[in-house]
Amino acid sequence: MTSLSAAFTGELGAFRLDVAFDAPLDGVTALFGPSGSGKTTVLRAIAGLEHLKGRCALGRHVWQDALHFVPVHKRGIGYVFQEPSLFPHLSVRANLLYGNHRARGARAITFDAVVELLKIWKLLDRAPERLSGGERQRVSLGRALLSQPRLLLLDEPMSALDRGAKEEILPYFEALHTALGLPMILVSHDIAEVERLASHMLLMSNGKITASGPLNELLTRPDLPFHQNRDAAAVLTARVVGQESDGLAALDIAGQRLLVAGEAGAPGDAVRVRIMARDVSLAVEPPSRTTILNILKAEITAIEALRGPDAAVTLGLGNQTLLARITQRSVAALDLRVGQPVFAQVKGVALVTGPAQ
Numbered sequence: 001m002t003s004l005s006a007a008f009t010g011e012l013g014a015f016r017l018d019v020a021f022d023a024p025l026d027g028v029t030a031l032f033g034p035s036g037s038g039k040t041t042v043l044r045a046i047a048g049l050e051h052l053k054g055r056c057a058l059g060r061h062v063w064q065d066a067l068h069f070v071p072v073h074k075r076g077i078g079y080v081f082q083e084p085s086l087f088p089h090l091s092v093r094a095n096l097l098y099g100n101h102r103a104r105g106a107r108a109i110t111f112d113a114v115v116e117l118l119k120i121w122k123l124l125d126r127a128p129e130r131l132s133g134g135e136r137q138r139v140s141l142g143r144a145l146l147s148q149p150r151l152l153l154l155d156e157p158m159s160a161l162d163r164g165a166k167e168e169i170l171p172y173f174e175a176l177h178t179a180l181g182l183p184m185i186l187v188s189h190d191i192a193e194v195e196r197l198a199s200h201m202l203l204m205s206n207g208k209i210t211a212s213g214p215l216n217e218l219l220t221r222p223d224l225p226f227h228q229n230r231d232a233a234a235v236l237t238a239r240v241v242g243q244e245s246d247g248l249a250a251l252d253i254a255g256q257r258l259l260v261a262g263e264a265g266a267p268g269d270a271v272r273v274r275i276m277a278r279d280v281s282l283a284v285e286p287p288s289r290t291t292i293l294n295i296l297k298a299e300i301t302a303i304e305a306l307r308g309p310d311a312a313v314t315l316g317l318g319n320q321t322l323l324a325r326i327t328q329r330s331v332a333a334l335d336l337r338v339g340q341p342v343f344a345q346v347k348g349v350a351l352v353t354g355p356a357q
């Protein structure tokens with residue numbers, strides 16, 4: 001598998017950046033961290049908009065090393081910014097065509113495919129000022145796609161949108177990777193957004209990358225802060241078994257059955273599900289006569305007492321990890337210990353990346 005391999009060092013005013021990373025290109029990589037940690041600077045350095053010391057290569061394409069610095073327009077990068085940047089005097093169609101470069105090799109992204117994917121056919125003759133914020137961002141994304149990028153850089157593309165517009169546009173971002181197989185780097189400081197879109201994460205703090213790895217590994221790692229959050233969640237991979245007649249889809253996760261509302265796709269498809277820690281409770285014996293549909297056999301791999309009455313419990317499920325948020329009182333009452341087999345009762349589960357639309 002090719003990857004984006006980069007290392008940059010430099011000073012911007014009083015800020016010092018020093019990063020080195022490899023991001024796999026078979027999915028969405030999130031660059032996550034607090035405001036001012038250097039996420040945008042890394043993205044700009046990847047694009048060649050910022051010339052820092054270091055190296056950067058996308059697979060066999062070397063964009064920067066000690067001898068070379070490929071200019072931004074020759075890197076084959078699509079960039080979507082926080083604020084949509086459309087030409088105000090051009091229609092949506094003309095804006096889209098403006099970025100429409102000739103396809104590189106066989107992997108063409110056609111005008112029709114973009115219009116269909118982003119559902120913007122009704123908007124084609126409008127002026128950008130007559131679009132909503134979410135629509136404008138969809139068109140910006142379409143324009144970036146039509147430049148036939150090798151890599152798509154998304155810099156907080158949803159942060160300027162209100163909650164409703166964000167919910168409206170998220171599925172388009174979710175469909176992107178599945179539909180086009182385009183590698184993407186997403187800058188975000190919204191972990192829920194990262195959980196829905198990313199499969200890999202680079203964690204940034206004070207100009208440094210403090211952790212990197214598959215998304216769920218980082219979300220559930222006991223030495224990182226995510227598993228302690230009130231909204232902590234695990235994002236696991238499952239396979240579609242089939243669609244049931246009552247609107248539930250049956251999935252297989254580590255050899256066990258998981259039911260989820262909605263249409264998951266064709267049998268055999270890999271899907272991702274998000275399970276919030278507070279939706280998981282534990283039992284030491286198989287629960288009977290319960291309304292909970294999903295009960296998974298798991299093993300406790302870590303228990304951490306949190307501030308307040310709760311405990312964060314990490315559970316092994318095959319080679320995947322699930323989180324549970326229970327009270328310390330229950331840990332004591334059931335005498336829960338690391339290594340113990342338990343039954344995880346999953347009250348809520350959501351598909352996070354559906355099949356291509």
Ligand SMILES: Nc1ncnc2c1ncn2[C@@H]1O[C@H](COP(=O)(O)OP(=O)(O)OP(=O)(O)O)[C@@H](O)[C@H]1O
Nearest residue numbers: 012013014015034035036037038039040041042189
């Ligand atoms: N050209 C510049 N000159 C001086 N300082 C800069 C310059 N560009 C960025 N910085 C500083 O570098 C730091 C990192 O900025 P950057 O925009 O990369 O962070 P970020 O993680 O993307 O933040 P946010 O989430 O707020 O966008 C900030 O302290 C910023 O003020």
